[in-house]
Amino acid sequence: MIVSISGLSKVYQDKNQRVTAVDGIDLSVEKGELFGLLGPNGAGKTTTIGICTTRILPTRGTVNIAGIDVVAHPAASRRNIGVVPQYNTLDRSLTIFENLYFHCKYFGYSNAEARERSKTLLAQFHLEERITSFPSQLSGGLQQRVQIARAIAHRPAVLFLDEPSAGLDPQSRIAMWDAVRLLREEGITVVLTTHYMEEADELCDRVAIMDHGKVLALDAPAHLKTNLGADTIIELTLRQNDGKQPLIDRLGALAQIKGLEEITGGLRLFAQGTDGLLPEILQAANNYGVRDIRMNEPNLETVFIRLTGRDLRE
Amino acid sequence: MSSAIGIERIAVEQKSPSFVSAFAGLLLRDLRVLRREIGPFVVRVVMQPLLFLFVFTYIFPRIGQGNAVGGANFATVLLPGLMAVAIMFSGIAAVALPLSQEFGVTREIDDRVMCPLPVAAVAIEKVCFSSVQSVLAAVLVVPLAYYIPATPVHVHVASWPMLVATLILASLVSGALGLTIGSNVRPQQIGLVFSIVVVPITFLGCVYYPWAVLSHVRWLQIAVLLNPIVYMSEGLRAALTPAVPHMPSLLIVLALLISLGVLGTFGIKGFLRRVIS
Numbered sequence: 001m002i003v004s005i006s007g008l009s010k011v012y013q014d015k016n017q018r019v020t021a022v023d024g025i026d027l028s029v030e031k032g033e034l035f036g037l038l039g040p041n042g043a044g045k046t047t048t049i050g051i052c053t054t055r056i057l058p059t060r061g062t063v064n065i066a067g068i069d070v071v072a073h074p075a076a077s078r079r080n081i082g083v084v085p086q087y088n089t090l091d092r093s094l095t096i097f098e099n100l101y102f103h104c105k106y107f108g109y110s111n112a113e114a115r116e117r118s119k120t121l122l123a124q125f126h127l128e129e130r131i132t133s134f135p136s137q138l139s140g141g142l143q144q145r146v147q148i149a150r151a152i153a154h155r156p157a158v159l160f161l162d163e164p165s166a167g168l169d170p171q172s173r174i175a176m177w178d179a180v181r182l183l184r185e186e187g188i189t190v191v192l193t194t195h196y197m198e199e200a201d202e203l204c205d206r207v208a209i210m211d212h213g214k215v216l217a218l219d220a221p222a223h224l225k226t227n228l229g230a231d232t233i234i235e236l237t238l239r240q241n242d243g244k245q246p247l248i249d250r251l252g253a254l255a256q257i258k259g260l261e262e263i264t265g266g267l268r269l270f271a272q273g274t275d276g277l278l279p280e281i282l283q284a285a286n287n288y289g290v291r292d293i294r295m296n297e298p299n300l301e302t303v304f305i306r307l308t309g310r311d312l313r314e
Numbered sequence: 315m316s317s318a319i320g321i322e323r324i325a326v327e328q329k330s331p332s333f334v335s336a337f338a339g340l341l342l343r344d345l346r347v348l349r350r351e352i353g354p355f356v357v358r359v360v361m362q363p364l365l366f367l368f369v370f371t372y373i374f375p376r377i378g379q380g381n382a383v384g385g386a387n388f389a390t391v392l393l394p395g396l397m398a399v400a401i402m403f404s405g406i407a408a409v410a411l412p413l414s415q416e417f418g419v420t421r422e423i424d425d426r427v428m429c430p431l432p433v434a435a436v437a438i439e440k441v442c443f444s445s446v447q448s449v450l451a452a453v454l455v456v457p458l459a460y461y462i463p464a465t466p467v468h469v470h471v472a473s474w475p476m477l478v479a480t481l482i483l484a485s486l487v488s489g490a491l492g493l494t495i496g497s498n499v500r501p502q503q504i505g506l507v508f509s510i511v512v513v514p515i516t517f518l519g520c521v522y523y524p525w526a527v528l529s530h531v532r533w534l535q536i537a538v539l540l541n542p543i544v545y546m547s548e549g550l551r552a553a554l555t556p557a558v559p560h561m562p563s564l565l566i567v568l569a570l571l572i573s574l575g576v577l578g579t580f581g582i583k584g585f586l587r588r589v590i591s
Contacts, residue, residue, distance in 0.1 A: 012591075050591070053428070054428075054590075055427075055589065055590060055591070056590070056591050057590060057591070074432075074433075075333070075430055075431050075432050076430065078428055078429065078430045079332070079430045081428070083424075083428055085421070085424060087421050088420075088421075089420075089421050089422050089423075089424035089425055090422065090425075091343075091422050091425060092420060092422055093347045093350070094343070094346070094347070098343075098346065099425075102339060102342065102343040102346070103425060105335075105338075105339035105342055105343070106336050106339040106340065106343075106425075106426070106429040106430070107332075107336070107339075107429070107430060108332050108335035108336065108339075108430075150425065
């Protein structure tokens with residue numbers, strides 16, 4: 001176990017309000033794992049990563065990374081941690097090469113080692129042509145790649161990526177995913193936060209779904225989807241939404257409907273097996289005026305919806 | 315579990331040498347940036363004292379405005395004062411402006427904060443490096459004072475230990491002042507802080523006159539004792555232009571040490587508050 005979080009809470013208290021950003025979470029990440037924290041903005045993902053990377057002091061609980069208590073020994077534990085925050089923190093006064101070179105120097109590399117390591121990383125991340133550029137001369141995607149290269153330059157045990165694809169165009173996002181997969185092949189443990197369910201699904205070995213500072217579910221993406229108990233999500237949009245209760249009762253009684261909830265302008269049904277189901281739904285909803293009916297396979301987003309009754313983007 | 319303990323032991327054993335090398339890395343980084351911007355640095359540092367000396371000690375005597383303060387010619391009074399101003403502005407320019415920018419806008423300090431050493435050391439490094447720039451800035455004023463004024467400047471190093479002590483302490487104080495401003499002021503307000511803090515303490519810092527002659531304005535003479543620039547100017551006077559009246563050396567050193575303690579504490583606290591929540 002390379003990261004172990006137990007009983008972690010963070011409460012922000014000021015004169016007017018008390019905000020619980022992280023509310024007693026326990027997590028453990030295995031060595032070499034690609035672990036995702038999935039949740040909407042404000043779920044407590046960034047605060048959790050902030051505590052793990054020594055930038056936020058927890059109200060309660062402990063975080064151990066590679067055997068070191070990060071709260072008690074922040075300076076020592078930073079050797080084991082690489083971080084790519086949400087915002088671009090490249091040193092604007094230094095070239096791309098120097099950003100890596102001085103990062104190595106901060107971690108005690110000799111001049112020759114630092115030069116060697118920087119060159120290797122620039123080659124690995126396909127940045128050789130940019131070594132004399134300054135960060136402001138690079139596109140957002142390239143800057144993100146430099147940030148990842150820099151974060152792993154001192155060979156940390158764990159790399160934390162906070163919303164790595166925020167602000168990236170689709171092409172850069174895919175390039176970033178490739179870069180992250182490459183890290184896993186090198187045996188670096190990666191913990192990332194995201195509110196893109198495709199990203200968690202595509203990249204992560206295991207995903208913790210977070211909301212309001214709590215971990216609601218934790219498993220491999222495939223298992224999370226199977227555990228939903230439904231293989232199809234049906235969204236029904238109705239013209240008339242008053243007095244839906246009889247419809248809800250009627251649909252809820254169907255054997256194939258495993259769950260049902262009201263959404264704005266209609267209903268969301270969780271179904272297991274759809275043979276003959278659609279005509280029954282349409283018939284039942286006939287009096288309400290069916291405006292639209294949509295069927296989706298479960299994904300992490302539907303898992304999140306099932307757990308919280310809300311959309312990831314809401 | 316045994317491997318975990320092993321890692322911890324390694325990390326602890328590496329502790330002291332790694333702190334030193336991380337600190338050295340930070341200094342090297344700043345040195346690289348300064349080397350790249352050495353031209354603008356010299357211009358920034360030299361411009362103000364150059365114009366000051368030109369107007370007040372070259373033009374004024376020629377247009378019949380020559381004046382003497384405390385029994386010495388104005389250029390002689392002015393040299394230590396201008397060195398003090400150069401030291402102070404260097405501290406602001408090297409610490410306050412970049413820090414305020416890095417905290418408020420670019421967040422690029424983050425990678426240095428994530429170095430394997432206590433966060434306070436990152437702030438201390440900023441102050442140390444800024445003091446190197448301050449000493450350079452002060453030294454650059456000396457040749458200007460030799461060549462520009464119409465009247466000769468009477469300078470001789472009365473006490474090398476006092477000169478070195480004042481230069482170093484004054485430079486550290488100005489870095490600590492820069493740290494206090496940079497880590498407590500939002501970038502939008504930095505201009506305002508210049509107007510309400512930096513400009514007044516410069517003008518009332520006994521730069522253009524020795525502290526002793528303020529006896530004519532007694533309340534001001536006492537009020538300015540809170541201003542650290544006063545001790546920088548007076549300290550340099552004690553070391554460089556002993557003929558001009560100045561405060562006792564011991565008092566100056568003591569006051570600079572207290573300023574460093576107070577500003578350093580405020581600065582480091584502000585810095586920690588900005589990077590750790």
